[in-house]
Amino acid sequence: xxxxxxxxxxxxxxxxxxxxxxxxxxxxxxxxxxxxxxxxxxxxxxxxxxxxxxxxxxxxxxxxxxxxxxxxxxxxxxxxxxxxxxxxxxxxxxxxxxxxxxxxxxxxxxxxxxxxxxxxxxxxxxxxxxxxxxxxxxxxxxxxxxxxxxxxxxxxxxxxxxxxxxxxxxxxxxxxxxxxxxxxxxxxxxxxxxxxxxxxxxxxxxxxxxxxxxxxxxxxxxxxxxxxxxxxxxxxxxxxxxxxxxxxxxxxxxxxxxxxxxxxxxxxxxxxxxxxxxxxxxxxxxxxxxxxxxxxxxxxxxxxxxxxxxxxxxxxxxxxxxxxxxxxxxxxxxxxxxxxx
Numbered sequence: 185x186x187x188x189x190x191x192x193x194x195x196x197x198x199x200x201x202x203x204x205x206x207x208x209x210x211x212x213x214x215x216x217x218x219x220x221x222x223x224x225x226x227x228x229x230x231x232x233x234x235x236x237x238x239x240x241x242x243x244x245x246x247x248x249x250x251x252x253x254x255x256x257x258x259x260x261x262x263x264x265x266x267x268x269x270x271x272x273x274x275x276x277x278x279x280x281x282x283x284x285x286x287x288x289x290x291x292x293x294x295x296x297x298x299x300x301x302x303x304x305x306x307x308x309x310x311x312x313x314x315x316x317x318x319x320x321x322x323x324x325x326x327x328x329x330x331x332x333x334x335x336x337x338x339x340x341x342x343x344x345x346x347x348x349x350x351x352x353x354x355x356x357x358x359x360x361x362x363x364x365x366x367x368x369x370x371x372x373x374x375x376x377x378x379x380x381x382x383x384x385x386x387x388x389x390x391x392x393x394x395x396x397x398x399x400x401x402x403x404x405x406x407x408x409x410x411x412x413x414x415x416x417x418x419x420x421x422x423x424x425x426x427x428x429x430x431x432x433x434x435x436x437x438x439x440x441x442x443x444x445x446x447x448x449x450x451x452x453x454x455x456x457x458x459x460x461x462x463x464x465x466x467x468x469x470x471x472x473x474x475x476x477x478x479x480x481x482x483x484x485x486x487x488x489x490x491x492x493x494x495x496x497x498x499x500x501x502x503x504x505x506x507x508x509x510x511x512x513x514x515x516x517x518x519x520x521x522x523x524x525x
Contacts, residue, residue, distance in 0.1 A: 357390025413437030
């Protein structure tokens with residue numbers, strides 16, 4: 185098995201430099217990107233696999249458990265991590281806490297900065313959530329050294345847990361058509377995400393299939409926040425032809441939209457019917473309560489946990505994917521009663 189000393193000799197750097205890079209502290213010690221790349225190239229060529237357990241025993245002598253890292257983007261989608269972590273906590277409890285969980289925030293489109301995915305020095309397996317287009321491209325080409333599961337993304341290289349976002353979007357269009365709507369709108373978060381892109385495309389294609397009007401001026405993009413939904417709804421209210429139904433591609437934005445419409449004096453659902461996506465807990469307590477597409481976060485998180493454990497135990501070979509069902513949670517903002525024209 186390769187050693188840090190061998191890596192240092194081949195990369196023509198000191199052993200301490202190799203250790204700093206493998207421990208993810210290169211930026212802290214101002215080690216150049218060129219040196220980092222040189223060391224990581226040697227690491228990959230030698231197929232260096234650090235003994236995480238031995239390293240931790242040397243550090244503090246504690247009983248060592250395998251570590252699962254959860255990579256979650258630092259953006260508005262952190263609201264969904266509560267449901268995800270609650271499920272992971274339940275899974276850890278069920279297995280007798282045989283594993284430790286490391287929560288690793290990362291900047292969207294910069295998963296490439298997480299060198300520990302290449303070196304495998306900090307954890308035994310990784311669950312990566314909310315990868316952007318750029319992150320997915322990097323992961324597809326990178327030589328990741330630890331077992332990895334992608335959450336809410338598809339992959340032909342890694343194991344993954346997902347739903348059919350396209351069909352979910354189309355299902356909302358079907359609901360609007362069934363309720364007699366002809367002029368509809370969409371509020372779309374400005375994030376780099378295959379899930380959001382597929383969801384939006386499904387809704388747009390569904391509108392075309394069911395003969396509903398969705399012109400460009402009724403497709404509003406804004407931040408993935410309540411404020412983003414608030415601002416998008418103000419814009420939607422000033423459209424030349426106001427829609428009678430709007431699909432918000434996230435509950436956060438929909439809740440901001442409900443507030444904006446109430447402020448303007450637009451009645452939901454009498455004037456405009458509204459549907460969100462995710463079924464966040466707050467959607468049950470908005471006024472009116474929000475009809476939304478249920479994202480089975482808890483079940484998907486449990487599947488991610490089982491999948492990463494099986495990968496670490498060599499019981500599963502990637503790529504393996506599992507797709508979950510979705511359903512509409514019908515509440516007051518759309519569909520709770522027959523629509524009156």
